[in-house]
Amino acid sequence: MTEHPGPSKHPGPSEYDGPSEYVIAVDVGGTSIKGAVVNRAMRQVARLRLPTPRGEGPRAVVDAVAEVLRRLAEHAPGAAAGVVVPGIVDEPSQHALYSAALGWRDLPLAALLSEVTGLSVTLGHDVRAGGMAEARLGAARGADDVLFCAVGTGISAALLLDGRPVSGQGYAGELGHVLTDPAGTACACGGCGCLEAVASAAAIAAAYGARSGRAVTGAAQVAELKAAGDRGAEEVWNRAVTALAMALTSSVSLLSPQVIVMGGGLCEAGELLLGPLRQQLEQRLTFHRRPTVVRAALGDQAGCLGAGLLAWETEEGASEPAACTVACGGAQ
Ligand SMILES: [Zn+2]
Incomplete structure (x- = not known):
């Protein structure tokens, strides 16, 4: 496991004003699962990256995503989460319909992750979320x-x-x-x-x-x-x-x-x-x-920032974050 400090420093629990000041954003890729705690200014204040255990089957991938959510939730207890995945994602039903890379079919992924983590989880598609991040925060x-x-x-x-x-x-x-x-x-x-x-x-x-x-x-x-x-x-x-x-x-x-x-x-x-x-x-x-x-301006952080936008939309009923400045530490 690698746990990255945020662009400034790794925050301690006392630096959080409360769950509503942060969301949890997770981008599930074929090789790694990138997670972050994101504040209202869309700054990633804590990061976590784990390898995607796709060779161990779809259940192991779901468990690894849940692990990332749980560890990030320790920094932002009760925060809403956005999780984006590749393949075919049906946002209205919150199902991951198909992913060749991760091996799942018609998986009620948001419900599964909510059940095992106790968090409110919104599911999205990695490229659509990345596109939304570029449109709101990046090159467009x-x-x-x-x-x-x-x-x-x-x-x-x-x-x-x-x-x-x-x-x-x-x-x-x-x-x-x-x-x-x-x-x-x-x-x-x-x-x-x-x-x-x-x-x-x-x-x-x-x-x-x-x-x-x-x-x-x-x-x-x-x-x-x-x-x-x-x-x-x-x-x-x-x-x-x-x-x-x-x-x-x-x-x-x-x-x-x-x-x-x-x-x-x-x-x-x-x-x-x-x-x-x-x-x-x-x-x-x-x-x-x-x-x-x-x-593109956000590099490989676009999906994760898009997951953060999804979580904020859920948290605030489709209202936008207070400030849309890109502050993702140079999209490392
Ligand atoms: Zn083709």
Whole structure:
């Protein structure tokens, strides 16, 4: 276990005025469970990270999430909690419907966690929560129409339209499975030619490996090779950027976001990705309202901060936190 002090110092119980001054936020990922106690200014005043025991089955993951909640609740007794998870999440029923990474199906997760911890738990989706955090606190702050696009091992998106999150009972935002090449590569979803099969970090690394016969550590290495003038890397990279631009062009036609926030591991490549993406998007758009394309500001803390926003909404009946300043210690 690692328990991180907050950005200033680890608070003692005497520094808390009462449960209503804090919420507990937990982001459950495939490799780690990130938790924090979050105050009204959205500052993370205590943090805890545990590994996700996904090899031990879904029950072990639920137990580990409960453990994180319990340990954080020691610092903020009785605080409401927000928990965000990957996969398909139905917010109205508070069920985690499906997660390939964590192995659960139709799990009444909020009720289960409430039962074992005694806390009020609100369940949400990691990417939708991350998108909400970027819209309220981060790179798209102030915008009402936002597309948050997370490109990592997979690709998924979160939508905020007219200031409201769009979830489609958990099924909206699957940008990774938008068709970009009917004759393209088979996708893990069972389809063919999906964006994710070409432009996810995993697909980029695999495509370069297959083409060159050289194993690479990941998409970051392909980006480095491209920057160094490797022709194969450039072709693989350009194919991914073109597919992303096609999918985003369709998204702009359908949804007209003011801001497209690009997040996830692949966006560590910065302008190597965003530069050509903006350029291709500009070439493809005609009558459309032009979106700005920006890099996410909250890094890997977006999901956790989004979980905090969810908890505050539950705590305060959908009212916003008193101050929406980003104070997450540099999104470490
Ligand atoms: Zn697919």
